[in-house]
Amino acid sequence: MLDTSLTAGALRLPPGVPVIVDESEPLPVQKAAHDLCRDLEWVLKVPSPLMRKLPDNASPAIVISSSVTEGGITGPESHAIIRRGSQVQLLGTDMRGTIYAIYSFCERFLDIPPWWFWAEWKPKTKSQIEIPEDAKLTWQSPQVRWRGWFPNDTDLLSPWIQRNYATHWDRVLETMLRLKLNLLDVGEFSDDSLRKLRVPRDRGLAVTTTHLAPFGASLRDWAKFWTKQGRASTPPLRLADMPQLEQFWEHHIRLAQQEKVEMIWMIGLRGDGDKGFYKSFTDAPPDDAARARVLQDVLHRQIALLQRVTGEQHPLMRTVIYDEASDYMAAGLLHPPELPSLIWNFSAARHDHFPAADLRNYRAPSARPLGYYFNVQFTNTGSHLADGEGPWKMEQNHRMLLESGPNLQLSIVNSGNIREFPLSLSAHASMMWDFASYTSDRFLADFCKGYWGAKYGPQIDVLYRDFFNAYWQQRKPDIPGFPRQYIFHDLRVVRAARDLMRATLHTSQESELLGDRGIGYYRIVPENCDTTSKVEAVIQCNQQAAERFAQVARRCDDLAPHLGDQGQQFFNQSLRAQARFMAAASACTAACAEAYKARNGKSTYDQWMRKAQVNGDGMAAILKELDATGPLQDWYSAEKIFGLPETLQMIQRRVSGNVKVKSN
Template identity: 60%
Template sequence: MNQAVILTLAMSAALAAAEPLQLPPGVAVVVDPAEAGPVLRAVEDLQRDLQWVLDAPSPRLDRLPKDATTPVIVVRREGAGTEAHSVVVRGNHVVLQGADVRGTIYAIYSFSDRFLDVPPWWFWADWKPSRRATIEVPRDTNLHWPAPQVAWRAWFPNDTDLLTPWIQKDYAAHWNLLAETMLRLKLNMVDIGELSEQGVRKVAIPRERGLALTTTHMAPFGASLRNWEKFWNARGKKPAPTLSLANVEALEQFWEAHIRLILREKLEMLWMIGFRGDGDKGFYKTFPDAPPDAAGRARIVGEMMRRQVALLKRVTGDKHPLMRAVFYDECSDYLAAGLLQPPEEPSLIWNFVNARRDHFPAADIRQCRVPSHRMVGYYFNAQFTETGSHLADGEGPWKMEQNYRLVRQSGSNMVFSVINSGNTREFPLTLSAHAQMMWDFDAYDSNKFVEEFCQRYWGTVCGPQVAQLYRDYFAAYWQQRRPDLPGFQRQFIFQDLRLARAARELMRGPIDGKPPLDDRDIGYYRIVPADNGVESKIDAVIVGCSIAAERFQTVADRCAALAPRLPEQSRNFFNQSLRQQSAFMAAACRCTVAAAQAAKVVDNPEAYRRWMCEAKAAAHDMEVALGGAGLSEWYAPEQIFKLKETQGMIERRLKGMIPKNQSNKP
């Protein structure tokens, strides 16, 4: 063979190697039929995504085709490192490979995101990937994700006044979409709250999708004391045994039944241990024979935890079951005071929780230096019932990152994190930031993350502008008092539920001798007038919320100007998240300002009515914001912000129905 021919062949081979692998319509997906069910379920999603893009069904094959030149997608388990995964081109094969079940699932969704343009929030964004003649995958593709830094990364959909009605409309399909979003974000656990014989349906889809489970801080082993009567009645015991610390045998029977239920359902479980009351409250509010002092109560909590550990080991036969103890509310205080002594178990995660109502690391973790061998977890509230964010994201990636950096200073061996996310749709940015932070904590940076998130959904041209709008949106929140943690930005903010409750309190006037905006000894509002340059809380609301309203409105106006220039594919996602939330918060701030102004002139009917008209207009603007971008049906069942209740109060006052106890004294 002469040199010219050799050179020509070499150049042809090099050119072929440089050309991307072309995946044609109908490209097959090869996967072992004996593969785990959750992997096969993710393969179904991949087949759906391929059909969206290539407009042809992609068959699933049990083995490789005989013709090695045929392009195929191969899904397989191979490699080392928990949940590690890769996307690699080998010859004419695109190999989606995971070290274990979840790693393989993550490889599938990573390929879908990178090469099919189906991002994690595709459903919530109404995202439609573009049709293509072929899918091009560079020949040198060799993407690898090592094991995550934080082993357990959980999502707690809580206070779901909007999410639950939506799920109930098509239970299996909608739960699958929620689970798919979690897995596309590379989370691996869902907090199901509590569990009972009557509620096992809610664990079926997370289990089938490969998600591990845990239960909330008031339901050890999923056993909530709210179900105490029902549990015993179903076993023929009427009345149920009295809830008493002296009757610990009945408690242990209750707990054991729930452990056995979880074992029967074959759930991958991070067991929760702890002792609280029949609801989200300390046990001493439920048990009449509880000690009267904090030291005695802390001792009981510690004793009950040790009983639960012994019971769990006996029933499961596992000497080291993976557990977590959640130090929330009163238990956080006990731990900070040195009163609570958790069990000394190597497989127990000490799960700290952010401070109530304002979400920063509580005193227990700030004062603690956890030994490096002890596993640590953290519970972060993106939303919070009563006084937190609910219809609009308030905490954001930057504040969340500050939380976790402080936690890591106190306990370096962080193995667990859970984010309380409410209704999901309202928190795509913060939920995504949490997932990425937990996967690669050391490399994570909120500024970089927000830039990349915005470019992923809104492109390289408009993405940076959206990122700046997000920064300005979070900066718009009223900070009702100065931080008391050095360098901790936005430690205290006035979230949407605080605005709603403040507006209604200001319209009601004093209740039980307490003035509006009282902190109720639990930091309900945490308004410091002096930090706002005024003398009263009502004046602080007027000053702070007026400024916040202007800032939010500026963001909303800039969003409206930018929206027409955004890619059509992702415009609705922008409108339903940042644009809608900034307009809503501007109106919510205006409504609360009007209620505060009215409270000052209650003895002047004309002025009072004028401010109530302002409040009515602002409440209407909130309603318009929530119903915009096609979300009227989503927000129709809203029950926690209680916009309808606020509107009803305004209407009654416009009709002259002002409470007799209302005073014009701030």
């Protein structure tokens, strides 16, 4: 937090200080102003009225104004906090800049940080708020124009949202704006889900859709769309019937126009269920070169359609170069259109988080707008209940993109489990605002100091570093100078445990276990782990990881009582509980691997399965503890992707003897 020590002529804002915002200001600014009034009441314990104009007297007031180009701020989203006489002026050059000025004031002078809701933050009450006489804080335009989240893999988030849709989404979007993000990927939308557009629109965020939903149109709604059009039967998906596809897309373009949403239009083509289009379209060609030509032709058609419907020559667009499109680019088969308003949105490699071959081999003209899509989570093999990638790896991904082309215009992180990833999500927001001066080391130091103070922040800084370095790196990097390229995320850990338990029901050889399934699922290289088999690698390296995580957890346990009620809550859910959870998960999987190895001896097998059960129950207890109280109560009750209930049931059946183990 900013040092706001007083100068002699400090302005003192009293309880009930009015907040002035003209009625002409847009709705998102009005909403942020209401948040400011709420924050003032929390701190000063007296309601602050929201007024439309200054009172006649010269008493202290907070004045909010947008479309301001004075005070040294210019350019999109620039903003300032300036003391002028008896006023504190919160200024922005545009709507979002003004919103950012409001939330910057809340953080700098009211001690209400971006993650206040998730941290169950309770700001210190004050008798007045003191503003130095020469207070003038300014923020120029962000370095990366579009900075966003894609809430995906939402087995935890969605049930919580549905308990109170408007209020809970409002907490998510407020957090985004406090972090100074401006773009929400809503995935897809239809006639029946327009609130997905309206809620972010009314908060002041721009909207885009994901790579499988061009213009927001998902093929999962194909049949429903044609039923609503009065068709008795659903037309098949055929590339030869492009006019029908264009009718489907145009309908969604017009829906977004109708809602007056600020859109970054997604163009591209994938099949139903997030797979290559050739798996859904019956007349798709059989070879990559022809498929790349189809995709390239579709991109040009979609641009022409969008230009016609919107009447804009250069509508703002992006195309996500992902999965098969990434392969086509790497092979030189795909050449997206080169319009100046089309962002070529590259993405991290599938199943691991580093720049794919297409980006590493690409050099863009300096004017070409580029984007990047980074998975903080990943449904199959990534982090889900514990942060795994960390700020440094995310920074390195983006710095490698800048080696491919300097014009980074957009960056989106994929993370639906918002509660689990406050550090990495904050790092992304900070990085994209001012990448030129950003370093993950400095960010982490500031983050820890901001939430836990100058005394304990440096100790927590070290704990975070040791936590990320506790992960097993199951394969040596193959990109020079890229540490932690491959790590055994929590989903890999738990799915290895289940695969090993299932393997005891069959007579398969060890060499057939824990394979990559053609997609880099586990990526275990025994020689990189000084073992001769994947099972031995899982045993040895998960035991070592479990001890490293446990050491971090023990140090967290020692520190936690010194942090106070406020600091403990956020520390526990964002670091301490995650270290404990990963220690238990790693130990559980190591025990399952030992049990597989001992499957020919019932006594030893049972012993290891009981140890797996102790650690499985430990994971469940940690989640139950986090679920006990507060606004996120029962957050983990709907957990599916990690699959802890399934894992515990599998262990219980083996411990109770209800599963017959086959010996080799």
